[in-house]
Amino acid sequence: MKLRSSEASASNSSQNIIESKEKLKAFLKKKGFKSTRQRDIIVTEFLKSREHVTAEELYNRINKKYKEIGFTTVYRTLKLLAESGLAAEQIFADNLMRYEPLSEEEHHDHLICVHCGSITEFENPKMERLQKNIANEFGFYIVNHKMEFYGYCRRCRGSARTLS
Amino acid sequence: MKLRSSEASASNSSQNIIESKEKLKAFLKKKGFKSTRQRDIIVTEFLKSREHVTAEELYNRINKKYKEIGFTTVYRTLKLLAESGLAAEQIFADNLMRYEPLSEEEHHDHLICVHCGSITEFENPKMERLQKNIANEFGFYIVNHKMEFYGYCRRCRGSARTLS
DNA sequence: AGGAAATTGAAATTCATTTTCAATTTCCAG
DNA sequence: CTGGAAATTGAAAATGAATTTCAATTTCCT
Ligand SMILES: [Mn+2]
Ligand SMILES: [Mn+2]
Ligand SMILES: [Zn+2]
Ligand SMILES: [Zn+2]
Numbered sequence: 001m002k003l004r005s006s007e008a009s010a011s012n013s014s015q016n017i018i019e020s021k022e023k024l025k026a027f028l029k030k031k032g033f034k035s036t037r038q039r040d041i042i043v044t045e046f047l048k049s050r051e052h053v054t055a056e057e058l059y060n061r062i063n064k065k066y067k068e069i070g071f072t073t074v075y076r077t078l079k080l081l082a083e084s085g086l087a088a089e090q091i092f093a094d095n096l097m098r099y100e101p102l103s104e105e106e107h108h109d110h111l112i113c114v115h116c117g118s119i120t121e122f123e124n125p126k127m128e129r130l131q132k133n134i135a136n137e138f139g140f141y142i143v144n145h146k147m148e149f150y151g152y153c154r155r156c157r158g159s160a161r162t163l164s
Numbered sequence: 165m166k167l168r169s170s171e172a173s174a175s176n177s178s179q180n181i182i183e184s185k186e187k188l189k190a191f192l193k194k195k196g197f198k199s200t201r202q203r204d205i206i207v208t209e210f211l212k213s214r215e216h217v218t219a220e221e222l223y224n225r226i227n228k229k230y231k232e233i234g235f236t237t238v239y240r241t242l243k244l245l246a247e248s249g250l251a252a253e254q255i256f257a258d259n260l261m262r263y264e265p266l267s268e269e270e271h272h273d274h275l276i277c278v279h280c281g282s283i284t285e286f287e288n289p290k291m292e293r294l295q296k297n298i299a300n301e302f303g304f305y306i307v308n309h310k311m312e313f314y315g316y317c318r319r320c321r322g323s324a325r326t327l328s
Numbered sequence: 329a330g331g332a333a334a335t336t337g338a339a340a341t342t343c344a345t346t347t348t349c350a351a352t353t354t355c356c357a358g
Numbered sequence: 359c360t361g362g363a364a365a366t367t368g369a370a371a372a373t374g375a376a377t378t379t380c381a382a383t384t385t386c387c388t
Binding site: 120127138 | 255257259275277278284286288290291294295298299302303304305306307308309310311312313314315316317318321
């Protein structure tokens, strides 16, 4: 199983950031959109930390350095990144729209600690296969899926009331 | 695999409804809450159709027969049912809180058709086992999980743009 | 029956998300 | 290089579902 936890790879390399920014530039050009200072700053800050941020969280982070950039622009830029395929939109149990950097076609699922809030990502081929099998039994053609485990991470297991 | 699709069992039997209403009555008593005409009507209407309704949908349905019952009461009664264990709260891709009748400790996952909106339910022991295995690899203790497949159901497959 | 406590329903509030709009910036055609 | 059409920005307003407030009403225990 390929592990891709937040803890394991806390941030994108500057090489990846450059690649992503070029990809965005191409997307903007293709769509007839414009490159701006704001977009550059927002995208840079977003890519720097591989997390699952809300627009507001990212705005607050950016606002410390760049007082002049507004929340709306951060919000719109994240939407733009999602459209361009550079970010994935995710909604977890708190029902807030979150964004995470996304390289290529990759898919992963999430383990979410209800105690400390940490999010661990994983990919599992067996799981993907089993999902297809289940769908087949129903004649269902899967376009995408959402799978989240909520519980206690390794460090927080001690805090769980009951352990089966 | 146990199939529990909406289509297969479109509604609760009147026997089940009676059982559920007794369970609710016990819950109310235990909590020092009161039995009311409104609660009785709302619960009856809710249990009659085994679906995934929003508070507003259920309110609209009830409002046709009972003009005097307000949205707020429907909303609060659904919350109450969730607390009592008679309903499960679910949020799908449209990000609206939905409620479905829930008997006992059962758990099931969902196949959601993005074309016609139909929801098919299933339980799969292999899946539950695999989920535990994955969690174990991360030292993660699962309290609950969420799994949804989005795609095209048997009837709507023809409408899918691309079939792999 | 009496009355404390819970319930009801309309209206107000909350809060994340999305839209509006006037001012500003980008960038291409000439 | 410009001029200016088109896109962008950011503050403020709007939206919409979820939740809370509050005065009037109902429940149900003595
Ligand atoms: Mn992720
Ligand atoms: Mn269901
Ligand atoms: Zn934890
Ligand atoms: Zn369908």
